Amino acid sequence: xxxxxxxxxxxxLSAMLVALWLxxxxxxxxxxxxxxxxxxxxxxxxxxxxxxxxxxxxSPYHRLFGLVGFWGWLLVEIIKSSLIVSKNILRPExxxxxxxxxVKTLPASTYGRVLFANSITLTPGTVSVDLDDDEIIVxxxxxxxxxxxxxxxxxxRCARAVGEKESIS
Amino acid sequence: MxxxxxxxxxxxxxxxxxxxxxxxxxxxxxxVGMLRLPDFYARIHAAGITDTLATVMLIAGMMLHSxxxxxxxxxxxxxxxxxxxxxxxxxAVANAAHKxxxxxxxxxxxxxxxxxxxxxxx
Amino acid sequence: MGLDVSFDIFIVIDLIIMSMLLVVGIxxxxxxxxxxxxxxxxxxxxxxAIWFVSLDAVDVAFTEAAVGAGIxxxxxxxxxxxxxxxxxxxxxxRRWLSLGVVGVTGMALFYATFDMPNFGDANSPAxxxxxxxxxxxxxxxxxxxxxxxxxxxxxxAFDTFGEVVVVLTAGLGVMLxxxxxxxxxxxxxxxxxxxxxxxxxxxxxxxxATENHHIVLQVVxxxxxxxxxxxxxxxxxxxxxxxxxxxxxxxxFASAVILYSLIFGxxxxxxxxxxxxxxxxxxxxxxxxxxxxxxxxxMGGKFLDYDVLTAADPILGQHVGILIxxxxxxVTVASVMLSIYYGFAGRYRELKDxxx
Numbered sequence: 001x002x003x004x005x006x007x008x009x010x011x012x013l014s015a016m017l018v019a020l021w022l023x024x025x026x027x028x029x030x031x032x033x034x035x036x037x038x039x040x041x042x043x044x045x046x047x048x049x050x051x052x053x054x055x056x057x058x059s060p061y062h063r064l065f066g067l068v069g070f071w072g073w074l075l076v077e078i079i080k081s082s083l084i085v086s087k088n089i090l091r092p093e094x095x096x097x098x099x100x101x102x103v104k105t106l107p108a109s110t111y112g113r114v115l116f117a118n119s120i121t122l123t124p125g126t127v128s129v130d131l132d133d134d135e136i137i138v139x140x141x142x143x144x145x146x147x148x149x150x151x152x153x154x155x156x157r158c159a160r161a162v163g164e165k166e167s168i169s
Numbered sequence: 170m171x172x173x174x175x176x177x178x179x180x181x182x183x184x185x186x187x188x189x190x191x192x193x194x195x196x197x198x199x200x201v202g203m204l205r206l207p208d209f210y211a212r213i214h215a216a217g218i219t220d221t222l223a224t225v226m227l228i229a230g231m232m233l234h235s236x237x238x239x240x241x242x243x244x245x246x247x248x249x250x251x252x253x254x255x256x257x258x259x260x261a262v263a264n265a266a267h268k269x270x271x272x273x274x275x276x277x278x279x280x281x282x283x284x285x286x287x288x289x290x291x
Numbered sequence: 292m293g294l295d296v297s298f299d300i301f302i303v304i305d306l307i308i309m310s311m312l313l314v315v316g317i318x319x320x321x322x323x324x325x326x327x328x329x330x331x332x333x334x335x336x337x338x339x340a341i342w343f344v345s346l347d348a349v350d351v352a353f354t355e356a357a358v359g360a361g362i363x364x365x366x367x368x369x370x371x372x373x374x375x376x377x378x379x380x381x382x383x384x385r386r387w388l389s390l391g392v393v394g395v396t397g398m399a400l401f402y403a404t405f406d407m408p409n410f411g412d413a414n415s416p417a418x419x420x421x422x423x424x425x426x427x428x429x430x431x432x433x434x435x436x437x438x439x440x441x442x443x444x445x446x447x448a449f450d451t452f453g454e455v456v457v458v459l460t461a462g463l464g465v466m467l468x469x470x471x472x473x474x475x476x477x478x479x480x481x482x483x484x485x486x487x488x489x490x491x492x493x494x495x496x497x498x499x500a501t502e503n504h505h506i507v508l509q510v511v512x513x514x515x516x517x518x519x520x521x522x523x524x525x526x527x528x529x530x531x532x533x534x535x536x537x538x539x540x541x542x543x544f545a546s547a548v549i550l551y552s553l554i555f556g557x558x559x560x561x562x563x564x565x566x567x568x569x570x571x572x573x574x575x576x577x578x579x580x581x582x583x584x585x586x587x588x589x590m591g592g593k594f595l596d597y598d599v600l601t602a603a604d605p606i607l608g609q610h611v612g613i614l615i616x617x618x619x620x621x622v623t624v625a626s627v628m629l630s631i632y633y634g635f636a637g638r639y640r641e642l643k644d645x646x647x
Contacts, residue, residue, distance in 0.1 A: 017517060020246070023246060024243065024522070026239045033528065033529075039524075040527075043524060044520045047563075051551055051563045053512075057514070078221050082195065082221065086202075086218060089198055089215060092283055093279070094205065094280050095278075096211060096279070097276070114511070117507050118257060121257075121260050122252070122256045123217075124214055124217040127210070127213050129260075129263045129266075130264055137267070250518075253514065253515065254515070257508060264507075
C-alpha cells in the first residue's frame with residue numbers, strides 16, 4: 001500500500017469519525033465536548049492503526065455517493081421480494097421450491113463481493129451461504145428468485161457502486 | 170390563499186403511523202413464517218423479512234414522526250448500522266450451518282395446511 | 292388505596308415483557324444444551340433491558356443490554372468451549388429440593404411485596420428524603436442534566452468506587468485461576484497450562500488465507516470496529532447529558548476488541564493490545580479513581596469532594612471530577628472485561644471449521 005493511499009484512507013476515516021461524533025453528540029457549542037471528541041477520534045484512529053485494519057475495506061467512505069444510489073435501488077428490490085415471500089408465507093397451501101445455486105458472476109474486488117453477498121442476503125428469499133474465490137453459494141426459497149440475469153444485474157450494480165469498471169464473469 | 174402547512178403536518182403523522190403499522194404487520198408475517206417454514210434455511214428467509222422490510226418501515230416511520238431533528242439523524246445511523254450488520258449476521262449463521270454440514274431440503278416442499286395441522290394436533 | 296382500574300398501556304407492556312421473561316426463565320432451567328442456554332441468557336437480558344426502558348430506567352437498561360446481552364454472552368461461550376456443550380442431568384431428588392427452595396423463597400418475596408409502596412408512589416422512601424433532595428439540588432450543586440450520573444459519580448462516588456473495586460476483584464480472581472495467557476508468544480510456543488495447547492496455532496495470516504469464506508465477516512468487522520470504538524467513547528463522555536458513562540463505555544470498548552479477536556484471532560489481538568497493558572489497566576483505573584479522592588483530601592476537601600478541585604467554581608470542579616473518575620471506571624471495566632476474555636480465549640488453540 002502506498003503512502004499516498006494510506007494517508008487518503010486515514011483522512012477519510014477520520015472525517016467519517018468526526019461526522020459520526022457530531023451527529024451523535026449534537027453539542028456544537030461546548031468546547032469541552034468538542035475537544036473530548038477530538039481526543040476520542042484520535043484514540044479510535046490509534047487503535048485502528050494498532051490493529052492494522054486500515055485499508056481499502058475499513059475506509060470505504062469516499063464511495064458513499066455511489067453506495068447511496070445503490071441502496072435506493074436495493075430498497076425497491078427488497079420491497080418487491082418481501083412481498084413475494086410474504087404472500088407465500090401467508091398462503092395456506094404454501095408451495096416452496098428451495099434450491100442452492102452457485103452464482104459465478106462476481107464483482108472483481110473483495111469489497112464489491114462482500115457488498116454483493118450482503119445485498120443477496122438483504123433481499124428476502126435469497127441468502128448467501130458461502131463466499132469463495134470464484135463463486136457465491138445462494139440458498140433461495142423459490143425457484144423464480146434464482147434467475148441468472150437478476151444476479152448478474154445486481155453484481156453489475158454492486159461493482160459500479162464501489163467504483164469498478166466491469167464485473168468479471 | 171390556503172395555508173397548506175398544517176395539512177402537510179397531519180399528512181406527516183398519518184404517513185408515519187401507516188409506516189409503523191406496516192412494519193408491525195411485516196414483523197408478524199416474519200414470525201408466522203418462522204413457525205410455518207419447514208427447515209433452518211427456509212426460516213432464515215422469514216427472519217429476512219423482519220430484518221429488512223419491517224425494520225426499514227419502522228425506522229422510516231419513526232424518522233417521519235420525529236421530523237427534522239437530531240433523533241432522525243440518529244435513526245438514520247441505526248438504519249445504516251442494521252443494513253451492515255443484519256445481513257452479515259444472517260450470512261454468518263447460514264455459513265456456519267453450511268460448514269457444519271446441515272443439508273437443506275431442496276426440490277418441492279409443501280408445508281402442511283394450517284387446517285390439517287390443527288387436526289393433527291387434536 | 293384500592294385497585295387502580297384505569298387503563299394504562301404501559302402496564303400491559305410490562306405484563307407482556309414479564310411473562311416473556313418468565314417463559315425464557317423456565318426454558319433456561321429445563322434446557323440441557325449449554326449453547327442454547329447461553330443464547331437464551333442473552334435473550335433474557337435483552338428482554339430485561341426492554342423492561343427497564345419501559346420503567347424509564349434507561350441507564351440501567353443500557354448497562355443490562357451491554358453487559359448482560361453483549362459481553363457476558365461471549366464470555367460464557369468462551370467458558371463453555373473450555374468445558375462441555377451439554378449439562379449433566381441433575382438427579383431427581385436434587386431437582387425437587389431446589390424447586391422447594393425456590394418455591395419458598397419466591398413465596399417469601401411475594402409476601403414481602405405487600406409491604407412495598409405502590410409503583411410511582413410519591414411518598415415512598417425512594418422518592419422522598421434524600422432522593423428528593425438529589426433531584427432538587429443536582430442542577431445547583433453538580434450542574435449536570437443527568438441526575439443518575441450526578442448520584443453515581445458525585446453524591447455516591449464512594450459507592451461507585453466500591454463497585455469498581457469489585458470489578459477489579461472479579462478480574463483478579465479470573466486472572467489468578469486462568470492466567471491471562473501471557474506465556475504464549477506469537478510464534479506459537481505453547482503455554483504451560485492445558486494439554487490441548489501443545490499443538491501450536493499457525494500464525495494468523497495463514498489462517499486467514501486458508502479460510503477465506505470469512506471474507507464477509509472480515510470486511511464488515513473492519514468497517515464496524517472504528518465505529519464501535521468511537522461510539523464507546525461517545526457514551527463515555529456524554530454520561531453527564533444522557534444515559535451512559537464509564538461502565539457502559541468500558542464494556543462496549545471491550546466488545547470492539549473482542550469482535551476483532553473473534554475474527555482476526557487471539558495472537559493478532561495480543562499483538563495489538565498486549566496482555567501486559569490489559570493487566571496494567573485493571574489496576575490503573577482504580578488508581579485514577581482512588582487517587583482523585585486522595586487529591587481532594589490533599590486540597591482540603593473530603594474524599595472525592597470535587598468542589599475543591601477548582602477554587603473559583605465548584606460546578607466546574609464537579610465536571611472535572613466526574614470526568615476523571617469516569618475515565619477511571621472506563622479503564623478498569625474495559626481492562627477487566629478484556630483480561631477475563633484473554634483468560635478464557637488464551638486457553639484453547641485457534642478454532643478451525645473442522646472443529647465444529
